[in-house]
Amino acid sequence: MDEAQLKKTCLYDRHVALGAKMSPFGGFIMPIQYSGIIAEHTAVRTAVGMFDVSHMGEIFVSGPDAEAFVNHIFTNDIRPMEPGQILYGMMCYPDGGTVDDLLVYKQSQGWDYLLVVNAANIDKDYQWIMDNSKGFDVKIENASEEWGQVAVQGPLAEKTVVDVLRLDAAKELTFYTFVDTQWNGSPLILSRTGYTGEDGFEVYAPHESIRLIWDRLLVNDVVPCGLGCRDTLRFEAGLPLYGDELSSEISPVMAGFKMFCKFEKDQFIGKEALVEQKDNGTPRRLVGIELHDKAIPRAGYPVELEDGSQVGVVTTGYHSISLDRSLCFAMVDSQYGKLGTPLWIRIRKKVFPGEVVKKRFYQTNYKK
Amino acid sequence: MSKVLEGLKYSESHEWVSVEGDIACVGVSDFAQEELGDITYVDLPDVDDEVKAGEEFGAIESVKASSDLNSPVSGVIVEINEDLADSPEKVNEDPYGSWIIKVKMSDPSELDALMDAAAYKTFTE
Numbered sequence: 001m002d003e004a005q006l007k008k009t010c011l012y013d014r015h016v017a018l019g020a021k022m023s024p025f026g027g028f029i030m031p032i033q034y035s036g037i038i039a040e041h042t043a044v045r046t047a048v049g050m051f052d053v054s055h056m057g058e059i060f061v062s063g064p065d066a067e068a069f070v071n072h073i074f075t076n077d078i079r080p081m082e083p084g085q086i087l088y089g090m091m092c093y094p095d096g097g098t099v100d101d102l103l104v105y106k107q108s109q110g111w112d113y114l115l116v117v118n119a120a121n122i123d124k125d126y127q128w129i130m131d132n133s134k135g136f137d138v139k140i141e142n143a144s145e146e147w148g149q150v151a152v153q154g155p156l157a158e159k160t161v162v163d164v165l166r167l168d169a170a171k172e173l174t175f176y177t178f179v180d181t182q183w184n185g186s187p188l189i190l191s192r193t194g195y196t197g198e199d200g201f202e203v204y205a206p207h208e209s210i211r212l213i214w215d216r217l218l219v220n221d222v223v224p225c226g227l228g229c230r231d232t233l234r235f236e237a238g239l240p241l242y243g244d245e246l247s248s249e250i251s252p253v254m255a256g257f258k259m260f261c262k263f264e265k266d267q268f269i270g271k272e273a274l275v276e277q278k279d280n281g282t283p284r285r286l287v288g289i290e291l292h293d294k295a296i297p298r299a300g301y302p303v304e305l306e307d308g309s310q311v312g313v314v315t316t317g318y319h320s321i322s323l324d325r326s327l328c329f330a331m332v333d334s335q336y337g338k339l340g341t342p343l344w345i346r347i348r349k350k351v352f353p354g355e356v357v358k359k360r361f362y363q364t365n366y367k368k
Numbered sequence: 369m370s371k372v373l374e375g376l377k378y379s380e381s382h383e384w385v386s387v388e389g390d391i392a393c394v395g396v397s398d399f400a401q402e403e404l405g406d407i408t409y410v411d412l413p414d415v416d417d418e419v420k421a422g423e424e425f426g427a428i429e430s431v432k433a434s435s436d437l438n439s440p441v442s443g444v445i446v447e448i449n450e451d452l453a454d455s456p457e458k459v460n461e462d463p464y465g466s467w468i469i470k471v472k473m474s475d476p477s478e479l480d481a482l483m484d485a486a487a488y489k490t491f492t493e
Contacts, residue, residue, distance in 0.1 A: 021405075037431040038406040228405075228432055294453075296409050296429050318431065319408045348411065348427060348434075 009054035010207035026119030043223035048154035057122035063138035066112035077262035083107035092270030096251035148210030153200030197237025238360030291354035297328035370399040378488035
């Protein structure tokens with residue numbers, strides 16, 4: 001994409017002033033790192049860090065048919081949700097491929113539901129949602145341009161949000177709940193969610209508030225963290241990134257996320273295909289692989305058997321910062337997906353042995 | 369502004385070379401380590417491997433990316449820096465103190481094709 005077409009978040013000037021390395025992501029020019037990925041990653045695991053995630057999309061849905069409509073496009077079941085709850089799941093195509101993974105918030109800002117979607121997919125998702133709303137009595141608004149978002153993540157996140165931002169409501173929130181509140185005279189959504197495997201909050205607010213919040217956190221020594229460590233953190237926690245572990249080619253069932261598909265629902269888009277995949281298996285599935293060596297598996301590297309035949313491909317890989325192990329996610333032929341299966345990864349000219357391990361590499365620390 | 373050491377030769381792929389007799393000591397420049405970020409792995413070749421000028425002999429990896437290491441000169445590898453296998457971060461801390469391979473050169477005239485410090489400084493600006 002042409003550099004000039006990239007969108008900037010409301011914190012762009014802050015990132016540049018901090019000397020961040022900037023890079024395109026999801027149609028935005030985003031900070032990849034400030035001080036360094038390892039230092040930022042470690043700050044989130046041991047103290048507190050903050051991320052500009054204003055690129056994420058916010059789509060509101062209301063109307064007499066809002067519940068039925070969201071349940072129609074969403075793999076998870078929103079019917080048991082109480083106001084103030086959040087649910088994770090996917091939107092799928094009729095063939096089971098993934099349109100996007102998203103969060104659904106129940107009753108926010110006077111709307112029945114808020115859908116928080118990936119930056120790269122905002123336009124595609126909005127179109128998909130509109131196209132599939134025919135016959136439902138709902139109104140839909142893409143408010144992505146109006147809302148900024150800062151994620152405050154790490155074991156000190158609650159203390160930070162309470163002491164620095166005076167958001168006392170944080171103390172009452174458990175994981176995957178939120179509250180609508182006011183901050184500096186403007187609406188603010190405080191959500192106990194994140195994408196790091198640590199406790200933390202995601203704060204949604206208009207741009208002016210987001211800039212004030214960022215500045216106040218910064219002077220209180222909250223470490224600014226870029227998308228580089230956002231990826232290493234979510235990877236260790238076993239969380240997928242749309243485009244790598246979920247895509248139009250990779251269904252939630254293939255990726256091992258069928259717990260977010262509620263097959264007992266009467267219907268939702270993609271249900272038939274996903275049920276078929278669940279019952280009969282899929283040709284490929286997503287696994288974790290650990291290498292018995294320090295070499296680093298990267299996206300696109302071939303996964304092989306001992307005889308050199310290729311049975312899969314790496315989707316994301318790192319030398320894990322918190323665990324000091326060489327790990328990856330890979331899509332492999334399903335017969336090689338069992339835990340403990342020996343597999344080899346071709347890294348440049350050499351082949352390194354490893355084995356299939358659980359995808360959640362890091363023990364998460366959510367506040368249940 | 370990254371540091372460029374006087375007295376070294378530099379390649380366009382950001383390796384530095386220091387020469388003693390017919391032995392070339394090869395590492396990566398301060399510019400390279402800054403661009404890479406936190407270095408987590410150095411894929412070292414073996415002693416006695418042959419290398420050719422401009423061709424890959426190994427790789428250096430940061431958290432995010434893998435980057436080929438190219439030999440600025442041709443010859444035979446006589447020593448590798450084993451310390452970097454356990455402490456790759458030394459390349460970040462001291463890029464010019466962290467040589468990666470020593471090559472017994474087969475054609476020292478290849479050094480003439482490399483940049484000196486002034487030229488490399490301009491090249492990286």
